Amino acid sequence: MASKKNPNGAGSIWQRKDGRYEARVYVPQPDGTRKRKTVYGNTWEECDTKRQELVSRDRQGIPTPTRSVKLSEWLPYWLDVHVKPQRKQTTYAKYEMHVRLYLVPFLGSRRLENLTTANVRRMLADVTAKSSAATAKESHRVLRTALTAACRDELITRNVVQLVPAPQVTARELNPWTLDETLTFLEAARTDPLYPAFVLAVVLGLRRGEILGLRWSDVDFERRTLTVRVTLHRGDAGLYLDTTKNRRTRVIPIPLMCVAPLRWQRLRQAVQRVAGAQGWFDGDHVFTSRTGRPIEPRNLYRSFTRVAASAGLPRVRLHDTRHGCASLLFAAGVAPRTVMEILGHSQIAVTMNVYTHVSDDNRREAMSHMDRLLKRRR
Template sequence: MKGSIKKNPQTGKWDIVVDIGKDPFTGKRKQKKKRGFNTKQEAGKALTKILNEINEGTLFEPANMTVNQFMDIWFNERRLSVERTTYQNNKAFFKIYISPQIGSLKMFKVTPLILQQFVNELVEKTNLASSTIHKIFDVLKVSFSRAVKLKIIKENPVVLVDLPKVKKAEMKVWDINQVNFFLENVVNVKRPSKYITAYLLAILTGMRQGEILGLRWKDIDFQTKQIFVTQTLSHDGKELRNWTKTKAGKRAIHIPDVLNNHLTVERKRFLENKLMYGNEFEDNDLVICTKMGKPVQSTNLLRAFKNDVKKVGLPIIRFHDLRHTHATMLIQQNINPKVIQERLGHSRIGITLDIYSHVLPSMQQEVAMKLDEMLGTNTIL
C-alpha cells in the first residue's frame, strides 16, 4: 500500500493520502484521506498508523454503497439459503417498507436513531401489528449482520433499536364436550364437511396445517395405526416439501381406532375417485386433496373450517387452535409432557411446557387432592 504526505498550500497544514485498494462493490481504487495536521511529523505518525492497520487487517473503511445496492447482493445470497416462501416474504417486507424509507441511504450512514425513527413511524402511521414490525426488522437485523461480516459496515445499528412489545395472542381451545359437539354436527349429518378428514387429523393427532395438507397415503400404516410425518405443503400451496419445520417434526404418531377406521374408508373413496377421472387425475397421493387430486389451498381449508364452526354455533377458533386443543386434552388426561412434545414435533420439551403452561394451573387443585389421597387427611394431625 502506498501513502503520501503533502503540505496544503491553502491551509498551510499537512495532509495524508493512502491507497487502500479497490472497492469490492465498484472495483474502483479507494483512497483514505486525512487533513489538517499541524506538523509533518504528526502527519507521518498518522500515515504509519494507517499503514500498520492495513498490514494487520484491522483498518475499517466503510464501502460506499446504498442500502438498496447491498440488499440486492444479500437477496442473491438469501435465495440460496432459505425456503422459497421465506425468501419471498423477506423481499416483500423490504420492497414495501424498508426500501422506501432507507433504501437510498449509504449503508454506513444508517444509524440507530434513523432506524428508531423508522420504527416510530411504523407504529404511529400504520396499522401494522407489532409482530409484523418485528418481522420487518428481522430482515434488517440479519442482512446488516451479514454486512458487518463483509466489512461493509463496522457495527450492526439494528441491534440498538427498541421495537414495540409483541402481545402474545390468547390461545383459544375447545373442551372435550365442544369437540364432540363439533364432530357430531359436522360428521353425522346428511352432507358432512368435505374437510372432515383434515379436522379429525388436527384434533386427534395435533399435526400442523402444512403437515396435514402434505400427508400422503403411503405415510399411513393402517396395520400399526401410525402416521409418519415426512412431508409438508407450503403456505401458498405451490410446493410439496419432503422436509418438516424442525428435525423433531419428522415423527411417527400413533392414532386411535376412530381415526384409523375413518382413514380406511377415505382411502377407498380416494382410489375410486382416481379411477373415475383416469388420466385427468393428478396423483400426488395426498390424503387431503381436490377431486382432481391437486393440493388443497390453505385459505380454502381455513375458510371452510370457520364456516363450519359458525354453522354449529361454537366459539370461533383458528384451525391451528385444533392442534392446541389436542395438546390441552392430553395434558388434562395427565399424559406425560414428553410424549406430547414428541407427538407435536416440538424440538424441546421446554417449548411444549411454555406454550401450554396455561393448562397447568387448573391442575394444581387435582395435585393437592391426590396428595391428600396418598397421605390421608389425619396422617400428620
C-alpha cells in the same frame, strides 16, 4: 521503486507523482456487479498489503463497496445471497415482504455506516402506525439479521439495531376449545369431505401444511403409524412442498379413531380416481381435489371455519387445534417430552409455555388438594 507485476485479476501498483503508491483492484459489489476499488500507501509494501486484502475478499466472494452502500441496495442483495440459498422458502417470503413494504420505504435511502439508533426507532414507530406493533417487532428482527450479515461481510463495524429494543407486543390470548366443544366440532364435521383432515388436526395436532403434504406412502395401517416428512404451502409460483418447520421427520402412532376416517378417505379417493380417469393427477397425496391435485391450504381453513360456525362454536384458528391437542395430552398425563415429539417442536419450552392451557376444571382440581393438605386436624 519500480512497480512489480501481479497475476491477472490481482490488480496493479504504481508510484504516484506525490511519492505515494496506488493500487486498483476489481471487486464485487453488494448488487452483484464488479467495480474498481483504489487503495493507497506510503510504501509499496503498505499498498500491496491493502491490495492483497482486496484480492482475498474478492476470492471469498465478500463484497467490497467502492462507495457507501444504501440499505435499498444491501437488503435485496442480502435476500438473494444470504437468505434465499440457506433459509426455507416461507422464511424468504416473509423477509422479502418486510423488506419491500417497510424497511426499504422507511430506511432505504440511509447508508449502512450512517444508520443511527434514532433512524431505527423512527422506522419502528412508522411501521407500528402503518400496521401494528407485532409487525414492527418482526421488521426489527429482519433488519437486525440483515445488518448482522453486513457485519460479517465487514461492510460495517457494529449493528445499531441491537442497541434499539424491539416493540413490546401483548401476547394474543389463546382460548382453544374445551373437550366438549372439540367433540361437538368432530360430530358436526362428520359429513364433511375433509373430516379425516380435521380428525388429524384435532387428535394429532398436525399443522395445516403437514396435513395437506401427507402422502399415502407415509401412512402405515399395519403398524398404525403416520410419518410427517413435508409440508404443503402456497407460494407466488403455486403450491410447493417443503421440509417440516424444524426440518425433521417424525413418526406418530395413529389412534384407533383416526384409522377409520383415513380408510374412508382412501376409498373415497379411489372412486374419484376412477371417475377422473385420464384427467386424474396421481401425486399420492392423502387429501386431494376431485382431480387428484393437493388441497389449497386456504380451502382447508375455510371448511374448518364453516363447520365450526354451523356448530355454534367459538371462532378459533385451525392452528389452535394444536394448542387443544397439547392441553388434552397433558390433561391425560402424557409426559412433556412425548407431547413435544408428537407436535414436532424443537424445544420443550415451546411445548410447555405456548401449547398447553389449563382449564377451569384443572385449576379447581388442583386447588382442592390445598383443602385436603391444609385442612385442620380435628
